[in-house]
Amino acid sequence: MSIGPRTLGLTKITRKLRQRINEHHAKQEILRATKERKRRVRSEVHTKMLKIGFLGGGKMAQALAKGFIKAGLSEGEKMLASCLPNDTGSIDAFKEIGSNTVFSNGPVAEHGDILILSVKPQIVPKVLPELKDHRKLILSIAMGISLASLEKGLPPGTPVIRVMPNTPALVGCGATVYARGKHAGDDEAQIAEKLFSAVGLCEEVSESMIDPVTALAGSGPAYVYMMIEALADGAVKMGLMRSIAYRLAAQTVLGAGTMVRDTQIHPGQLKDDVASPAGSTITGIHHLEKHGLRSAIMGAVEAATLRCQEVSSLEDEK
Numbered sequence: 001m002s003i004g005p006r007t008l009g010l011t012k013i014t015r016k017l018r019q020r021i022n023e024h025h026a027k028q029e030i031l032r033a034t035k036e037r038k039r040r041v042r043s044e045v046h047t048k049m050l051k052i053g054f055l056g057g058g059k060m061a062q063a064l065a066k067g068f069i070k071a072g073l074s075e076g077e078k079m080l081a082s083c084l085p086n087d088t089g090s091i092d093a094f095k096e097i098g099s100n101t102v103f104s105n106g107p108v109a110e111h112g113d114i115l116i117l118s119v120k121p122q123i124v125p126k127v128l129p130e131l132k133d134h135r136k137l138i139l140s141i142a143m144g145i146s147l148a149s150l151e152k153g154l155p156p157g158t159p160v161i162r163v164m165p166n167t168p169a170l171v172g173c174g175a176t177v178y179a180r181g182k183h184a185g186d187d188e189a190q191i192a193e194k195l196f197s198a199v200g201l202c203e204e205v206s207e208s209m210i211d212p213v214t215a216l217a218g219s220g221p222a223y224v225y226m227m228i229e230a231l232a233d234g235a236v237k238m239g240l241m242r243s244i245a246y247r248l249a250a251q252t253v254l255g256a257g258t259m260v261r262d263t264q265i266h267p268g269q270l271k272d273d274v275a276s277p278a279g280s281t282i283t284g285i286h287h288l289e290k291h292g293l294r295s296a297i298m299g300a301v302e303a304a305t306l307r308c309q310e311v312s313s314l315e316d317e318k
C-alpha cells in the first residue's frame with residue numbers, strides 16, 4: 001500500500017508533537033526536581049541540618065565545615081568531602097569533625113543538597129564534568145573562575161553562586177562576598193549568606209566587584225600582617241620585648257578594626273581623636289605621610305586587582 005503525501009505530512013506533525021511533549025515532560029521534570037530541592041534545603045535550613053558536599057577538602061573547605069558546625073547549620077555526619085588518597089591531612093581533619101571523605105567527586109555530588117566547589121582553580125575544569133547529572137546549588141570559592149565559565153561547564157539551569165571568602169574565615173572572622181549566577185534566586189542567595197555569615201561578615205556584590213574585593217579582603221590580611229610585623233619591629237627597636245610587641249601589635253589592629261566596624265565612625269575622625277596637638281601620634285602620622293603610606297596601600301590594592309583581572313581573563317580563555 002502506498003503512503004500518500006497527506007499521511008506523510010501527518011506522520012511528520014505527529015513526530016514533532018511527540019518531540020514537543022517529551023521536551024515539555026523534561027522541562028516539567030527539571031522544575032519538579034528544582035522545587036523538591038528548594039523545599040528540602042528550606043526545611044534543612046529550618047532544622048539546621050544542611051547536607052553539604054565539599055568538592056575538594058583542603059584548608060578552606062575544612063575552615064568552612066568547622067564554621068558551619070559551630071554556627072549550628074550542619075553536623076559532621078551531614079557533610080561529605082572529596083580528597084585525594086594521599087591527602088591524609090585533609091582526610092584526618094574531616095574525620096575529626098565527624099565527616100566522611102571519599103576519593104572521587106561523584107558521591108559528594110550525590111550526597112549534598114549544597115555543593116561547595118573548593119578545589120584549586122586549575123582543577124575546576126576537571127571537576128565540572130563530574131557534576132553533569134546534577135542540578136544542585138553550587139557555591140564556588142575558586143578564585144578567578146567566572147560565573148559564565150562555571151555555568152558553561154554545568155547542566156543548563158544549575159544555580160551557581162560565586163563566593164570569595166578570606167583566610168580569617170579559619171577563625172570565624174572572615175570577610176566574604178558573593179555574586180549570583182543567572183539561575184540563582186533569592187532563596188539560593190539567602191543560603192549562601194547564611195552559610196558564609198557563619199564564618200564572619202558576608203555581603204552580596206556584583207560579579208565585576210569580585211576582583212577589587214579579592215585585592216582588598218583576600219590579599220588584605222597579608223598587608224596587615226606586614227604592618228603588624230613592622231609595628232612590632234619598631235617597638236623592639238625602641239627596647240620592647242618581641243613577644244609582647246607582637247601581642248600588642250595584633251591586639252591594636254584588632255581593636256582599631258573593631259572600632260571602625262562597631263562604632264561606624266569615619267576612620268579619619270577616629271584618627272583625629274587620637275592625635276592631640278603637638279603630641280606623639282601626630283608626629284608619627286607626619287612620618288607615615290612623608291613616606292607615602294596611604295599611597296602605597298592604595299597602590300597595592302590597585303596592583304592586586306589588576307593581577308586578579310589578568311588571572312581571571314586567562315582562566316576564561318581556557
Ligand SMILES: NC(=O)c1ccc[n+]([C@@H]2O[C@H](COP(=O)([O-])OP(=O)(O)OC[C@H]3O[C@@H](n4cnc5c(N)ncnc54)[C@H](OP(=O)(O)O)[C@@H]3O)[C@@H](O)[C@H]2O)c1
Nearest residue numbers: 056057058059060084087118119120121141142143165167
Ligand atoms: N585559602 C584562601 O585564602 C582562599 C580564599 C578564597 C578562595 N580560595 C579558593 O578556595 C579554593 C581552595 O583553596 P585552599 O586554600 O583550600 O586550597 P587547598 O588546601 O589546596 O584545597 C584544595 C583541595 O582539593 C584537593 N583536590 C585536588 N584535586 C582534586 C580533585 N580532582 N577532586 C577533589 N579534590 C581535589 C586538593 O588535594 P591535594 O592537596 O592533594 O592536591 C586539596 O585538598 C581555591 O580555589 C582557592 O582559589 C582560597
